[in-house]
Amino acid sequence: MVPSYLLAVLPPPELEARIQHFRSAHQLQDAAAVPHITVKARSSLSSEQLDWQEKLHEVVAQHAPLPLSVGGPRLFSNGTALYLEAVSAQAVDLHLALLDALRPARFFGYEGPGLQLHLSLALKRRGVELSELLTAAQTEFADLEGEPHRFTAQTVALMRKPGPGGFYTPLEEWPLLG
Template sequence: MTPSHLLALLPPPELAARVQAFHVAHGLRDAAAVPHITVKARSGLDAELTWAQRAREVVASHPPVTVTIGGPRLFGNGSALYLHVDSPDAVRLHVALLDAIQPAQRFGYEGPHLTPHLSVALARRGVELPALLAEAQAVFADLETDPVTVTAHEVALMRKPGPGGFYAPVEAWPLGR
């Protein structure tokens, strides 16, 4: 099993706890078990971490990232239920990381058109995302009318041990001041 990595912003602990409680209440176990907002997906992030020094330099030179987390949505392709994130700062950091790492192949959603989000549930067998959306709209209704705005001062290096595992933080890299 080869581990995979990603770089992410972590939501406030209170919101992370709410998302994790939603996971427990609905028996969800997937790669998004630890709530996070991905700023660089696994493309180009090899297990040997040959990219890590370049990524650390980008993070260290980038100012803190402001994110506004709103209500639940479904991606049009049906891949995930997520909390909407509005953050031009996160997109700028994402593009800077892409420019520094230069992955040989990118996922189609990577680039300046990235949709920042906080995954709540990923599509998989036995998971009915449209039904979960209705539940999430009730549980996270407050975020629809009163989104949470926070400023992240670090980026988490997250690691997934292999298929069937979940991403968990292994290091925190401070953003520049």
């Protein structure tokens, strides 16, 4: 098993609790077990060489805190996940700065200026009907449609997944420029 890494913003405790309650009520067990908003996906974050950590930690330390807005539930058009919509131009700017620091030869097609920030509720898996879960999520998170949950992230979490079938958990939090 090869571990993988990513960088993410963790939601505030009250929003995390709501997401965990929803996931528990629907017996969801997948890689989105710890709610997070990815700002740098696992591409180019090798587990064999960890020299990228220092470089990216410096980028995070030089970036201002991130105002974020989390809205209602959506499904990705390719049907791979149910998520809460997240919006933050500053988080996308941080994402681009992290990519620039890495200068990867290859990265995921969804990375770059068009990054769609999101807070996953459920991932497509055998036995999980995301369209039915969307209906339940629209009821559970209806308040976020009219009035998104706003917060400012002061840190970015370095997260690690031990291998296939596991889920990402925070290893440490890196403070943003305060």
